[in-house]
Structures are given as structure tokens and as C-alpha cells.
Amino acid sequence: ATGAALDTGAEQSGDGTSVTVPRAEVSGVDGWLAIHADDNGKPGEVIGHAPLREGENTDVAVRLDQPAQSGRLYAMVHADDPNDDRYTFPDGDPPVEADGRPVVEPLQYALTGEQAGGGEPLPASGGPNPLLLLSAVLAAATIAGAALVRQAWRPGSKD
Structure with missing residues (x-):
């Protein structure tokens, strides 16, 4: 009987040319680990594949034929059927x-x-320094407070 198991691990990051799957297991046949692009929440076209030998395969590096974008990808185990050591999905090598x-x-x-989670690249500058901004506000408040105290206090008053 043919069977398989996968552990894709935590979120990965990289330059878009490869992904690594920590554990892929296939029983009964040799196979392929295919990386599929996301197609509205389900596996879409295959963007890369790597061979699997029957049994447990660890740290399977899959070189991608198309650059990956940030977001969800899918790892899928395919059987090498016909057993010809060539990835022929969708004509052969079924999931x-x-x-x-x-x-x-x-x-x-x-x-x-x-x-993390995709989106815009990080900005080149983080914008204004919050400590510098806080220092300026505190300095202005100190000057304004000193002026009020000076105006309220008059020599010869009982306070």
C-alpha cells in the first residue's frame, strides 16, 4: 500500500528560489515532493519538485522553477508512477x-x-526618532512651565 506524511514546519523565509521541508515520508514507492503555488486557498500550479526515496526523508530542499512570493505555498507528495525517475505530473506521478x-x-x-505575513517591504528609514520628539516636547513644556512660575511668583509676595 502507498502512503505518505508531511511536516512543513514553521514559516520559512528566503530569496524565493527554494524551500526546505523538514520531513516528508512516502511508503510503498519512491516519489516526489512538489511545491504548489496558492490558487485561492488550494494547491495551484507546481513551481518546484524534488525526489523522495521510499521511507522518511528529512530536510528536503526543493529548488523552485519559478520564484516564490510571500504567502502560502503547498507541499504535496506525488508517487513516481511510472517509476522512471522523471517528474511527469500531471500526465503521470499522481498525488x-x-x-x-x-x-x-x-x-x-x-x-x-x-x-512577516507579506506586504510592503520595510522602509529605508524608520521615520522620526520618538525619543528626540519626546525630548523636544519635554523641553518646550519645561520652558513654558518656567515662564508661568516666573509670572505667578512676584518678589515680596507671601508665598
Whole structure:
């Protein structure tokens, strides 16, 4: 019988040329670990693949044929069927199924230099220094307070 298991690990980051899956297991056949792009919340086109040998495979590095963008990718185990050591999906090499469903796990990916969760790149400057701004406000308040005290206090008053 053919079976498979995956552990995609925590969020990964990189330059978009590869991903590493900590653990991929396939039983009954050799196979492939395919990385699929996201297609509205489900696996889309294959953007890279790497061979799997029957049994447990650890730290499987998958070189991507297309650069990955920040967001969700999917790791999916495919059988090498026909057993020809060539990745031929979708014509061959079908996804390995467990309980009638493909063995697939989501993987969060962030391009290096972007904030976690994708979005805009980090700015070159963090903007105004908050400590400098606070110092300026405190200095202005001190000067204004001293002027009020000086005006309220008059020589010869009983206070």
C-alpha cells in the first residue's frame, strides 16, 4: 500500500528560489515532493519538485522553477508512477492519497526583506526618532512651565 506524511514546519523565509521541508515520508514507492503555488486557498500550479526515496526523508530542499512570493505555498507528495525517475505530473506521478485525499500541507513563506505575513517591504528609514520628539516636547513644556512660575511668583509676595 502507498502512503505518505508531511511536516512543513514553521514559516520559512528566503530569496524565493527554494524551500526546505523538514520531513516528508512516502511508503510503498519512491516519489516526489512538489511545491504548489496558492490558487485561492488550494494547491495551484507546481513551481518546484524534488525526489523522495521510499521511507522518511528529512530536510528536503526543493529548488523552485519559478520564484516564490510571500504567502502560502503547498507541499504535496506525488508517487513516481511510472517509476522512471522523471517528474511527469500531471500526465503521470499522481498525488499520494491518504483516506482518499492527497497528502498536502500548507507552508507559509516570506521573501527575505519583507515583513512577516507579506506586504510592503520595510522602509529605508524608520521615520522620526520618538525619543528626540519626546525630548523636544519635554523641553518646550519645561520652558513654558518656567515662564508661568516666573509670572505667578512676584518678589515680596507671601508665598
